[in-house]
Amino acid sequence: MGWEDVERIAEETGFSGVVRVDRGDETVFERAYGFADRAHGVPNTAGTRFGIASGGKGFTALTVLSLVRDGTLGLGTTARELLGDDLPLISGDVTVEHLLAHTSGIGDYLDEEAGWDVEDYLVGAAHLLTTTEAFLPLLDGHAAKFRAGERFGYCNSGYVVLALLAERASGRGFHALVHERVLEPFGLTGTGFPRSDELPGDAAVGYLEGQDRTNVFHLPVLGNGDGGIYTTAADMTRFWRALFDSDLAAEATRPRNHVPEESLRYGLGFWLHETTDTVILAGYDPGVSFKSWYDPHTGTVATALANTSSGAWPVARALPS
Known part of the structure; x- marks a missing residue:
């Protein structure tokens, strides 16, 4: 496919x-394409x-690494060493590497x-989820x-637990750790954790598929x-570019x-x-779809970011692999 196909698909969808x-x-x-804020044009x-x-899981992994x-x-630190009596259903042999x-x-x-509808309400009192510790009631009680x-079993809870372990081991808040250990050294001045209920003017509001309703009640506020x-x-x-110039890439991208x-x-x-060495981050949430990948041999980066629940996928498929 060529760039005209990307333009055509963007228009059609x-x-x-x-x-x-x-x-x-x-x-x-x-x-x-389109609008960051439809109400205000x-x-x-x-x-x-x-x-x-979930593209953010890569940032979490690099912070932990x-x-x-x-x-x-x-990597062999057990979660229990830092959880203490919290989250008792997490087995004592679960390690940082497992997570x-x-x-x-x-x-x-x-x-x-288990199957889920991306636009369901799943996080309860979204406005209370402003710290990692605030997630503990949400994480508890799951066998x-x-x-x-x-085996492999994709697990969102595991990455919140990793944030909690990182905080308790370092004595620093998770958001500060990501800033200090990834965003700042990588030179990512446009990346961070704004609250969804006070987005800055240069951030896109997320919209539910086919609707003008936003995703503010569907996701943690932070x-x-x-x-x-x-x-x-x-x-x-x-x-x-910064990842593959760092000493973290080999461990993060070694196939497990x-x-x-x-x-x-x-x-x-x-x-x-x-089958190739291409590395991928992807994410899918209410009002959010994202895919970005990097081929370390050709130096090609392709990124599709969307402020709708599935809008990124058709254009991403048209980009070079």
Whole structure:
């Protein structure tokens, strides 16, 4: 497919978002479509910030891996060592590595394996979820699905638990850790955790599919370890370049599991192409869809960001793989 196909698909589907492709140091395609704020007629621009849902798990993984590198945590550190009496249904042999690789088997507050409608109300009192500790009641009471290390099982709870472990091991809040250990060293000035009920003027409001209703009641008011960070297309290009210039890439992108139902593999926080070295982040939430990938051999970065629940997928399929 060519760029004219991207333009055609964007028009046919009413795509609202930003698409960008870089090869080496050259931006070969960049377009913005639709509105960041429909009520006020604010258009999306190349610099608009979008939520990336589970794409944020890559940022969480790198934050945790930086703590492992520095000796604050270990991949073999058990969750129980830092949880104490909290979340008693998490088995004593679940480790940081199990949580990063989605092989912990712990119960999930948002169980995607059980089937779910992306636009359901699933997080309860969304406005209370402003800290990692505030997630504890949401994470509690979910029985384990399998023994630690037995198989791959995608788990949102696991990444909030990782944020909690990172906080307790370091004595720093999760959002500050992400800023200090990933955003600042990677030069990601357009990336961060705004509250959904006070988005800055350059951030896109998320809209439910086919509606003008926003996603403000559907997601935690402040993103956490399992997702919710906002970023720009340009920052995603910077992110991939900085990651592969860092000492964290090898551990994060080493394949841990084959996931045949997705025709992908998984590392620690990152999806991996089934047969090549392309590394992928993706996210899907009410009013959010996102995919970005990087080919370390050609230096190609492709990113599709949308402020609707599934708008990114048709244009992402038209981008170079």
